[in-house]
Amino acid sequence: DRDRLRELLVDFRDRFAAPALGGAVLSRAGALDVEVIGSRRRGGSDPVAIEDQWHIGSCAKSITAALYARLVERGDTEWGVPVGDFFPDLADRVDTGWSGPTLDEVLVCRSGMRANLSRAEMLNAWKDTSPMTEQRTRAVVSALSRSPRSRGAFRYSNLGYNVVGAAIDRIAGIPFERALQIHLLDPLGISSAGFGPPPDIWGHKPKLKVGSLAAGRGSPAEPASNRSDNPAVMTPAGRLHLTLTDWAKFQHLFLNEGNDLLKPATIEHLLALPQDKGRGMAMGWVAADTLGGISYGMQGSNTFWAATALIDIDFERTAMVVVNDGRTSLLRRSAQLAASILQPH
Numbered sequence: 001d002r003d004r005l006r007e008l009l010v011d012f013r014d015r016f017a018a019p020a021l022g023g024a025v026l027s028r029a030g031a032l033d034v035e036v037i038g039s040r041r042r043g044g045s046d047p048v049a050i051e052d053q054w055h056i057g058s059c060a061k062s063i064t065a066a067l068y069a070r071l072v073e074r075g076d077t078e079w080g081v082p083v084g085d086f087f088p089d090l091a092d093r094v095d096t097g098w099s100g101p102t103l104d105e106v107l108v109c110r111s112g113m114r115a116n117l118s119r120a121e122m123l124n125a126w127k128d129t130s131p132m133t134e135q136r137t138r139a140v141v142s143a144l145s146r147s148p149r150s151r152g153a154f155r156y157s158n159l160g161y162n163v164v165g166a167a168i169d170r171i172a173g174i175p176f177e178r179a180l181q182i183h184l185l186d187p188l189g190i191s192s193a194g195f196g197p198p199p200d201i202w203g204h205k206p207k208l209k210v211g212s213l214a215a216g217r218g219s220p221a222e223p224a225s226n227r228s229d230n231p232a233v234m235t236p237a238g239r240l241h242l243t244l245t246d247w248a249k250f251q252h253l254f255l256n257e258g259n260d261l262l263k264p265a266t267i268e269h270l271l272a273l274p275q276d277k278g279r280g281m282a283m284g285w286v287a288a289d290t291l292g293g294i295s296y297g298m299q300g301s302n303t304f305w306a307a308t309a310l311i312d313i314d315f316e317r318t319a320m321v322v323v324n325d326g327r328t329s330l331l332r333r334s335a336q337l338a339a340s341i342l343q344p345h
Contacts, residue, residue, distance in 0.1 A: 001025060002033045005341060009037050012337050016330060017217060019204055020048040021323040024244040025341050028255040028316050034244045040324075041202040041220040053198040053241040054322035055229070056307040057300025060240035061161055062270070062284025063184065063250060065107050067176075068164060069266045070183045077171045079104055079269065083111060086167040087140055094140075097147035103167060105151070106160040107283040108274060112148025113160040117233075125231030133175050135233040136166035154280040158237040165236030176236055187261055188253075190246040196232065197223040198241040203304025204325045217327070221304050229302050238300055244320055251309060251318045254296075271296060289313075291339045299331060306331040310338040317342055 009023050020038025036048045071077050083106060084091075084098035101111035117125065121142060128135055139162045165176040172179035177195060185193050197203060202220040221228040229239055254271070257264035273287055274280040288297035288310055297310040303326040311318050319341040321334040 002035055005033055005035045006037065008337060008340055009035055012333070013038055016333060018323050018325050018330060019220075020201060021321065021334075022048065022052075022054060022244050023322075023337070023341055024248055024320045026248045026251055026255070026318045026320070030252065032245065032248050034248075036244070038324075040200055042204055042217070044220075048201060050245070051192075051243055052201050053192050053194065053243055054201065054247075054307065054324070055198055055203060055241045055300075055302060055305040056238075056247065056322065057302045057305055058158075058238040059247075059284070059298045059300035059307050059309060060236075060238045061300075062298055063180070063240060064161055064164055064168075064236045065270055065283035066250070066253065066262065067168060067180050067184045068103070068107070069262055069270055071168065071171050071179075073263060073266060074183070077167075083144065083163065083167075086170055087144070089170075090137070090140060090144070094144040095147045098144050101148050101151050103164060104283075106157070106164055108154075108281060109157045109160060110152055110154055110274065110280065111157075111160060112151035112153075113143060113155070113157045113163065114146070114149065115155060115157050116159050117142060117162075122231060125233045126226055128231070128233070131175075132177065132232060132235070133166075133169045136162060136169060136176070136236075139163065139233055140166045154274075156281075158234060161237035162233060168236070188246075188249045190242060190249050192246045193240060193242040195235050195239050196241070197221070197225075197228040197304070199223055201324050203228060203302070205304050206327045217325075228304060238302065244322065247309070247320055248318070251311075251320065254311060255315055255318060288335075291335065293342065294339060297335065297338075299335060301326050301328075301331045306334050308334040308338045310335065310342060312342050 019042040022036035024034040026032050040046045105111035168176045258267045270283045285296045288294040295311050295313050300307045306323040309320045319338040321338045
């Protein structure tokens with residue numbers, strides 16, 4: 001399997017000129033094959049290594065949702081709590097319309113939350129050095145001072161996950177980042193996770209970005225630059241990096257009905273799709289049946305990286321693909337590569 005995995009990665013790199021990429025396939029029994037190829041930066045000679053960390057972008061949303069699920073199971077909170085109830089300290093700044101939509105609806109992007117902070121707020125966030133709990137509180141005020149719009153309709157929302165992070169700050173009594181480590185990453189044995197650009201592999205931003213389209217092979221982005229990722233306030237929505245081996249430890253939860261860390265009913269809740277036929281997602285996951293033989297998938301990109309994870313139709317195996325290149329075409333093709341990894345041979 002590892003020889004075939006390497007062949008698929010080499011073919012992908014040669015066809016699409018990716019600086020580096022990694023792939024992994026995990027079985028329900030816990031068997032894991034991992035392979036990485038390429039250079040840590042385009043034009044460089046320093047090869048990537050198995051123990052390198054990769055940015056997984058919005059694939060971190062499923063991890064944020066799982067953290068909230070852990071807090072539910074601990075008895076610290078519940079499913080179905082209205083969004084406004086988490087912020088009594090901000091009662092005079094939260095629109096009364098948020099007494100209806102629940103945090104569950106935020107996690108499936110159907111609460112009526114707008115998609116993102118404004119451009120001006122994002123620019124300010126890159127400069128903000130105040131504690132993360134304060135930054136997330138300001139994001140809550142920005143998000144919830146306006147009434148929900150089109151509650152029940154799907155609108156992909158990074159801002160919504162920032163609000164979830166602020167709720168977790170309050171539920172756990174410690175910052176989201178620390179709660180994530182204590183309640184989810186440590187129990188899973190995940191030690192490589194961090195926030196922002198990975199320290200060793202460089203991401204690559206496309207030459208051209210127009211709307212949601214990112215095209216053209218761009219130059220490497222210095223990991224130490226704060227513009228090599230989204231602002232830190234967006235951490236709960238997608239600023240996590242970790243090794244493929246550690247990402248597999250999280251994925252294993254979904255192949256094994258919670259793996260003794262989460263209850264089977266909790267996994268079912270995290271994967272529950274809206275009942276209507278419209279476009280939508282579960283809590284960080286989407287139905288991926290259009291690829292054939294796939295049940296669920298997730299993808300993430302901060303425009304410097306691309307990441308995909310797919311679960312097969314029988315929940316027997318998961319494939320993961322990571323690329324240090326943010327071109328839109330590579331994000332799409334990484335899903336095709338992950339599907340190929342899962343195909344019988």
